[in-house]
Amino acid sequence: MIAPLSKYKEVLGLNRRNQEYVRPYNPPSAKKLADNKIATKRLLSRNGVGTPDIYKLIKNKEELMFLNWDSLPKSFVVKPNQGTGGNGILVFYGKKKGEQAWIRPNGDIMTKKDIVLHMENILDGRFSMGNKKDIVIIEERVQSDPILKQYSYKGVPDIRIICFKGIPIMAMIRIPTKRSNGTANLHSGAICTGIDIATGITTNSMQMNTKSPLTDIYEDLEMTTDLKENKPLRGIHIPNWDNILEIALKCQKLSGLGYIGVDIALDVNKGPVVFELNARPGLGIQVANRAGLRPRLELVRDLNVKNYKHGIKLAKNLFGGEVEESIEAISGKKVVSLFEKVIIYNKNSATKPKGKRKRRSEEDINTHAFIDTGYQTSRITTTMANRIGYINTTKYFNSLNVPQSFFTMEKAQKYIDENKEKLTSEENLLRVAKIINNGKIMIRPVIQITIKIADEIKDIEVVIEDDINYNVIIGRKDLKGYLIDTSNQF
């Protein structure tokens, strides 16, 4: 059940987070500020960082008694000022016509009496640290940007960015689900999805198994779970990514927290708004990104960052990588078109002396390859692989009767581990790859082929896969240093 200890050397745990990062880098005054939502809002909005607008503040029961309910807009959010972990937050979507009652994301209706009771609980300090008297915040309900909204069950997805000493370290997005009742709280079952720092493109997704009572166990996920039409969670482009990173860094500077988790949502009208600053950001982000925080934090501990742009640039260079850098970064490179003419060399042709007539089974193939950066490793169909001499390999793989699809990555890996020898014992079978196609996790064979692309001959690794629309697809891994020209398609 537990991996060998050496596997964990990159993972940051609570003990180390507290001793090496929270305590030394987050002074008590800064922590106090982050724990106080009103003070945080004031500081941020004074400095031009967007936050949800406050409609009303209620400091005591008298004020609650005299609250003018008719002055509130139809939808709003009720929050405790010093609440922790999303406790005590109520979201209202609309008002019931002609009644003093409001509608919650799951359709429940709360009357004014219920809401007053909840607010009294907040004032009594039920949701705040140390049960101190607290203040009720009634604020604007953020309306999610349409791009992210389509992945979320009600509610607003929120982006968490961990920054350390002026550099964004790791990011994830938390997507509300039916199980989490429209909140972005991981413990109640929201989806967490890792984000590549360099590009703002989403990577792996997890959901906490809320049924297991003893510890935080996560399950892999590829698609959203309870929407009318479920969507893949991988490869979502977060809009305005650089701007979001800059806001996170600005929050860090303003708050004085050296190690911070900034929660940002994208509002359809206002753009990025900051929900909350966290002086003790949780560690689940490591699971979402399949990467530990330790090496990243240790790498930047001694760096001096000049300004926000510098910090972002450093982060992109140091921690980006899942997805290639933007076009600006590479210039003066070779240009390939979307349909690029290529020659795929036959496995047996290299051994044949030049000039001699080749049999059909030894012919090199002139064809068009489709250039698609959506794939990482390049692809080839079984038919094409057979034609260039890998018929024994494909036959061998088919004879293994590998299951058509796997439920989770974990299960696929387990299958690979268990059948390691069998899976790679054919001489041209380089390795097998876990791939995701239309939300299905499969294991496919990988071979090495020789290809001529843009006047360059090179050996590339390709996955043999039949569920593709072209004979050959060239993926990101083999497109380093090329510019893709989308104008001359044919």
Place this chain on the structure above:
Amino acid sequence: MTEQTLQVLIAITVIATLVSVARYFTGTKSYGIYVPIVLSIAYSYTGLRYGLVITSIVILVSTLSNSLLKKIRMHYLSRIAINYCFLSIVLILAIAVINKYGFGLDRISTIDPLALVSIVALSDFLTKQIVQKSFKAVFTTLLGTILIAAIGWFIITRKFVTIFIINNPWLIFVFILINLIMGRYKGLRFNELLRFKSVEQNKADDSSVK
């Protein structure tokens, strides 16, 4: 000083250390240090079986009374007070019923009243958490607390342990040393090994955005 006082004071050092090791090394949460100490010592007076029966009654009644009172608007302390009233009623009834039918708990009426009160006080901490946290968080902490209290009970009721510590008082400094080490321990907690096991495994070789 009576021998009993000495035993209790020694018990405190053992259980306090146990709590700190449980928190930072195995990742078991409890309601602070006070509750496990009081529970362990109370169990040592009542016996583990009786202690656990009373604890279960306390947990059951507190949870029920909280969900019952949730809908009524009232001040916090009044709520807790009602909770205690319920608890007393149920405990009186329970003791009466057990007295009559036995259930293998014949000594229930001879239980030290102070020990009983100490266990009942668990309700206070429980209520506070039930209002604030999710069911899962409450359950984990509760389980952790009782587990630590039970282990604590086991250690402090072994006569040879107490005698050994009384004869070797320097052992208290060993406890302090253990706590110093725990206080500076930066490694992963045991429960984190489970939590983060997927970080280093199952990396996808490849993925398509399609």
